[in-house]
Amino acid sequence: KRVVVATSNPGKVREIAEALSGLGWQLESLPAGIDMPEETGSSYEENASLKACTIATRLSLPALADDSGLEVDALDGQPGVYSARFGNLDTDNERNAHLLDKLRGQGNRRARFRSVVILAYPDGDIECYEGEVAGNLLEGPRGQGGFGYDPLFVPEGEDRTLAEMSVEEKRAISHRGVALKKLLEAHSG
Numbered sequence: 001k002r003v004v005v006a007t008s009n010p011g012k013v014r015e016i017a018e019a020l021s022g023l024g025w026q027l028e029s030l031p032a033g034i035d036m037p038e039e040t041g042s043s044y045e046e047n048a049s050l051k052a053c054t055i056a057t058r059l060s061l062p063a064l065a066d067d068s069g070l071e072v073d074a075l076d077g078q079p080g081v082y083s084a085r086f087g088n089l090d091t092d093n094e095r096n097a098h099l100l101d102k103l104r105g106q107g108n109r110r111a112r113f114r115s116v117v118i119l120a121y122p123d124g125d126i127e128c129y130e131g132e133v134a135g136n137l138l139e140g141p142r143g144q145g146g147f148g149y150d151p152l153f154v155p156e157g158e159d160r161t162l163a164e165m166s167v168e169e170k171r172a173i174s175h176r177g178v179a180l181k182k183l184l185e186a187h188s189g
């Protein structure tokens, strides 16, 4: 079946395509001229549903969206749903530097990524899947893979950052990988 991947983030497109390759769905990116809606919700679930439902209705096709973020214990869970605009900064590098600044001298480096994936249908039906991964934040970036805060984040039980892993390795343990595995299982067999 045809499914639109409703995201403007190329890193998410890559990870979703890899994780769902076994389903045999025809995953399509957003057509030119179709913009993502503004994220006005206050939770991952609200924002994922807003993104998936808006695009599904607009294109009359099933649409898959992810809303995700990084929750840092020492910052009381920030940046959370505001991870994409942390510090009002425009690039991953600037946001990573800002996060390191905020955590300078902080011994508690615990954090987790959370993802809510929603598959919405034009008739209004939705399916919702969640995943999370706990870990620790380094004091400087390592690795070139992934996107966002990946170069700073070492998952629990690992010694490499998510940015030092392949797309397959990241999928096996990441918040988004966990959520997408649930979707995959719900649609296999």
Ligand code: ITT
Pocket (backbone or CB within 6 Å): 006, 007, 008, 009, 012, 036, 039, 066, 067, 068, 069, 070, 083, 084, 113, 146, 147, 148, 149, 150, 162, 174, 176
């Ligand atoms: P779309 O809304 O168009 O999908 P976005 O990047 O704005 O793209 P979000 O609103 O869900 O997506 O923001 C999520 C932000 O959280 C993202 O920009 C990163 O800064 C961070 N993030 C989420 N998942 C991540 C991951 O797997 N690795 C690193 N950072 C991640």
